[in-house]
Amino acid sequence: MIKIYGSPLSSAGRCYWMMEELGLPYEQVPLNMREKQHKSEEYLKINPNGKVPAIVDGEYVLWESMAITNYLAKKHNSPMAAQNAEEEGQILQWSFWSLVDLQKPAVDWLIQAMFVPAEHRNPNIIADAQNVLPRYLQVLEKGLTGKNYLVGNRFTVADINVASVIGILHALQFDLSNYPNITKWSQTCHSRPAGQKVQAMRSSTH
Numbered sequence: 001m002i003k004i005y006g007s008p009l010s011s012a013g014r015c016y017w018m019m020e021e022l023g024l025p026y027e028q029v030p031l032n033m034r035e036k037q038h039k040s041e042e043y044l045k046i047n048p049n050g051k052v053p054a055i056v057d058g059e060y061v062l063w064e065s066m067a068i069t070n071y072l073a074k075k076h077n078s079p080m081a082a083q084n085a086e087e088e089g090q091i092l093q094w095s096f097w098s099l100v101d102l103q104k105p106a107v108d109w110l111i112q113a114m115f116v117p118a119e120h121r122n123p124n125i126i127a128d129a130q131n132v133l134p135r136y137l138q139v140l141e142k143g144l145t146g147k148n149y150l151v152g153n154r155f156t157v158a159d160i161n162v163a164s165v166i167g168i169l170h171a172l173q174f175d176l177s178n179y180p181n182i183t184k185w186s187q188t189c190h191s192r193p194a195g196q197k198v199q200a201m202r203s204s205t206h
């Protein structure tokens, strides 16, 4: 059975979401980050970056969360995978963009707000994130104009990848009321049974 390394609270969450969408069995290997299990010699053989997630699917090993969601959809011939080169380009466009541009400020803010003790918090990092996020959110808002989903008029890997990044903003209680398209689409994505299941997994994870 496929093994997914990393807690649903981490970037592994989007891989669990994909597996739940596919309705396939998997084994969760959460790894205790406080005990540095993600830096163990054994785990570094799976992901030499010492980060989660990673998957082991038989003999096949893969890391990078969005490469994993893409692989899983394609491997299982899901309609969530790209059906042609144009769709593939768009799925990768939104995925790379969300990881490189959108997630960076969101995670910087999340780390300050949730993991750095108040006395060591750097308000400039939070202010910088709050400053830059609207620029990216406007791109997504525009990209969703007149559309229910990002690519191909159906729920795809792109929606899981980008909506999981928007999930970080929900965790930060970021006010998305200026972005009606994002709000509606995110609600559509996160309210899917698989999205709800992963949310429940997150809530029961410490």
Ligand SMILES: N[C@@H](CCC(=O)N[C@@H](CS)C(=O)NCC(=O)O)C(=O)O
Binding pocket: 010, 011, 012, 038, 050, 051, 052, 053, 063, 064, 065, 066, 099
């Ligand atoms: N781009 C990578 C990022 C992976 C990543 O930064 N994971 C975090 C948890 S969300 C991690 O393992 N951090 C531990 C560390 O950096 O030591 C992906 O999407 O898979």
